[in-house]
Amino acid sequence: MDWEIxxxxxxxxxxxxxxxxxxxxxxxxxxxxxxxxxxxxxLAGAGGVSGNTIRGVCIHPKFSGTNALGLLVGRxxxxxxxxxxxxxxxxxxxxxxxxxxxxGFYPVQTRCGAAVLLESRPDGLSSYLKKLAGFKxxxxxxxxxxxxxxxxxxxxxHLVTYxxxxxxHLHIFVLSEDRSTFPAAVRxxxxxxxxxxxxxxxxxxxxxxxIISNSTFPTYFLKNGDxxxxxxxxxxxxxxxxxxxxxxxxxxxxxxEEPYCPTTRAYNDAxxxxxxxxGIAVVEIPxxxxxxxxxxxxxxxxxxxxxxxxxxxxxxPESTYRYLVSPEGxxxxxxxxxxxxxx
Amino acid sequence: xxxVASGLAGTMExxxxxxxxxxxxxxxxxxxxxxxxEKQYGAHIRSIIQTVLERQGVASVVVSAVDRGxxxxxxxxxxxxxxxxxxxxxxxxxxxxxxxxx
Numbered sequence: 001m002d003w004e005i006x007x008x009x010x011x012x013x014x015x016x017x018x019x020x021x022x023x024x025x026x027x028x029x030x031x032x033x034x035x036x037x038x039x040x041x042x043l044a045g046a047g048g049v050s051g052n053t054i055r056g057v058c059i060h061p062k063f064s065g066t067n068a069l070g071l072l073v074g075r076x077x078x079x080x081x082x083x084x085x086x087x088x089x090x091x092x093x094x095x096x097x098x099x100x101x102x103x104g105f106y107p108v109q110t111r112c113g114a115a116v117l118l119e120s121r122p123d124g125l126s127s128y129l130k131k132l133a134g135f136k137x138x139x140x141x142x143x144x145x146x147x148x149x150x151x152x153x154x155x156x157x158h159l160v161t162y163x164x165x166x167x168x169h170l171h172i173f174v175l176s177e178d179r180s181t182f183p184a185a186v187r188x189x190x191x192x193x194x195x196x197x198x199x200x201x202x203x204x205x206x207x208x209x210x211i212i213s214n215s216t217f218p219t220y221f222l223k224n225g226d227x228x229x230x231x232x233x234x235x236x237x238x239x240x241x242x243x244x245x246x247x248x249x250x251x252x253x254x255x256x257e258e259p260y261c262p263t264t265r266a267y268n269d270a271x272x273x274x275x276x277x278x279g280i281a282v283v284e285i286p287x288x289x290x291x292x293x294x295x296x297x298x299x300x301x302x303x304x305x306x307x308x309x310x311x312x313x314x315x316x317p318e319s320t321y322r323y324l325v326s327p328e329g330x331x332x333x334x335x336x337x338x339x340x341x342x343x
Numbered sequence: 344x345x346x347v348a349s350g351l352a353g354t355m356e357x358x359x360x361x362x363x364x365x366x367x368x369x370x371x372x373x374x375x376x377x378x379x380x381e382k383q384y385g386a387h388i389r390s391i392i393q394t395v396l397e398r399q400g401v402a403s404v405v406v407s408a409v410d411r412g413x414x415x416x417x418x419x420x421x422x423x424x425x426x427x428x429x430x431x432x433x434x435x436x437x438x439x440x441x442x443x444x445x
Contacts, residue, residue, distance in 0.1 A: 067357055070411065074355030086349055086365075104361065104377050104409030120363075122375035122407050127368060 001039055001066055005075050008034040008046055015043040023058040025093070026228065030218055031056055033079055037072045044068050047076055051214040052085040057092060073103045077120060088120040089215035091235075108210070109239040114231045117215060117239065125243060128208055132247045135171070135203055143167030143252040143283075144245070146211055148297070150180045151323070152190040153316050155256060155295035158288040163254035164199045166283070171248055173207040177214055179221040181301060181336055186323065193319035210244065212236055219263060229263055233270040241278030252281045259287065259294050290314050300324075304333040344400045348436060350429025353409075353421040360413035362392075362406065362425040370403045372396060378410035391415055395422040 008016055016036070020027055031048030034056070038044060045068050047057030054076045059069050073090075080088040090105050097107065097116045105118035108125050119125065136142075143163050149156055164170045172195070174188045182190075188206060195202050209215050217236040219229040244250070253275055258265040272282045287294035295315050303311050304324060312324055323329045349365035367373055374389050392406055406422075413421070 067355070067411070070355040074361070081351065102377060102379075103355065104407065106375075120407070121365075121405075123373065123405055130368075 001068075003044075003068070003071055004038045004041075005035060005071060006038070008036045012036055012043060012046075016046050019043065019046060019058045019060060020056065022060070023093070025056060025058055028056040035072060035075050035079070037068050037075075039063065039068075045072050047072055049076055049079050050218060052080055052087065052209065053089040053091055053215045053218065054080065055091045055218075057090075057096070069099055070103045073100070073105075077104075086121075087124050087209065089209070090118040091215065091218075092116055092118070109216075109235055109242065111242065112231075112235045112238045115235055117235055119215075125210060128210055129243060129247045132205070132244065135205070136248050137169045139168040139249075141167040141169075141251045142249045143170045143254055144173065144248070144250050145170065145254050146173045146175070146207065147191070148175045148180055148212075149187045149191050150182050150297045151187060151300060151316065151320050152194055153295055153297050153300050153320065154290075155288045155297070155315075156191070157194055157317055158295075159254060159256045159285060160195065160199070160202065162285055163252075163283075164202055166254075167252050168201060170199070170202045170254075171205060171250070172202060173205045173211050175212055176206045176208055177212070177221060179214070181332060186328075190320050190323060194317045210239055217267070220267070229266050230270065233267045234274065236267075237270055237274045241275055241280060245275075245278055245280055250280055252283055254283045254285065257284055257286050257294075260296060260298065301336050304329075305337040307333065344430070346401065346404055346426075346429050346433060348429050348432035350425040350427065350432060352424035352428060353413075353417075355409070355411060358412050358414070358417070360388075360411060360418050360421050361409040362418075362421045363408075364401075364422075364425045364429050365405050365407075367403045367405045372402065372404055372406070374406045374408065376408045376410065378408075379412060380410070388413075388418060391418045392422050395419055395426070399423070399426055401426060 017027060030050045032050055034046060034048040036043050036046040044063045045059035047054060077088050090100050092100060094116050097110055100118050105120055106122045108117040108119050110116040145159060145163055147156055174191050176184050178184045192204055212220055216239055217232045219232045255268055258268050275282050293299060300315050309325060313321055346366045351363045353359050353361035355361060374392055376385060376389055378385055378388060388410060396404060
């Protein structure tokens with residue numbers, strides 16, 4: 001076998017599509033780098049990287065039993081590590097899980113019908129869960145809210161207020177993925193500021209890579225959600241139900257109604273179908289309204305872009321408003337006006 | 344010697360072994376091995392890695408090894424290099440690499 005490993009070019013695209021179709025995979029448009037392994041000029045296999053996750057890997061069956069996958073995965077793994085990540089994830093089909101495990105990946109979530117998630121760190125998930133377990137409180141009920149808070153609005157505060165009053169301890173996970181308008185550090189800080197002193201039973205966490213992240217639910221961060229949203233949602237929710245919820249003794253997950261975003265709505269529907277299997281009650285509450293419109297972070301961002309500071313006061317709490325009118329906040333508003341993304 | 348950063352050495356080529364070392368959070372040595380000859384040589388490979396760790400004075404580490412049929416000399420070399428890189432990375436980011444003493 002005379003292997004050559006190189007980046008795919010335009011001219012290889014057709015061959016890659018053929019390989020994908022054969023493996024019953026879709027062409028993943030979020031891949032930023034795609035590597036191919038060639039045997040005497042013929043494409044034997046290929047796969048790509050998106051952030052910290054390897055996806056879209058397929059090897060021609062005639063090369064199974066060779067080191068094609070191992071070599072390709074080695075290159076893909078190096079690609080991720082070189083961009084500064086210290087844990088590499090793989091999102092692949094259940095049939096390929098064993099092959100990936102042999103090349104040095106460890107299962108994160110493998111009970112989801114259509115896909116499996118693996119990671120390069122043997123103790124990645126387990127050390128995350130160990131840290132979380134330190135926050136487990138004894139009691140009859142523990143609730144959770146997962147939020148992007150982009151930015152934290154009165155709508156979010158309404159949800160938190162309701163949830164905190166309906167469970168003994170409330171854990172709020174703020175998404176760590178930095179693919180939204182507001183940087184993760186700012187989003188987290190604004191939640192902390194609004195929640196501090198107001199509630200006695202709220203614990204704030206960063207979501208980390210195991211909750212609605214590039215590895216568990218990449219569709220969330222894509223501008224146009226696609227059909228794979230259901231597969232990703234199931235992956236994320238089963239990971240949550242099987243591993244994260246037990247670490248904290250979660251009995252309830254609180255979420256606001258989603259009138260606007262189809263991706264989030266699909267996720268919420270999946271939540272209602274899947275989490276009860278793990279003994280978690282899903283509580284969906286109606287959105288807080290300001291006048292006739294449901295308050296939403298996207299509405300806040302729209303008003304920011306239009307420079308309507310006064311209207312913003314009716315949608316966000318004090319600390320978020322202070323940030324929005326700060327120089328940093330105004331700079332962000334300009335950026336929003338220029339781009340026009342879902343986030 | 345105490346690691347504060349991770350280090351990687353080796354490739355997925357046949358006859359090589361890919362070794363990743365990183366700090367452990369429980370002051371123990373953990374060795375995770377994937378090898379096509381786990382049954383015949385798994386214990387042996389682990390003991391080689393353990394010996395290198397002991398020789399380098401590393402008592403707290405998570406080693407993740409992916410073996411592609413490597414000989415002892417390769418396992419030793421890759422393990423030593425991975426540790427060396429972890430130490431250099433630790434120094435580069437201002438870490439001490441040594442136990443803090445009161």
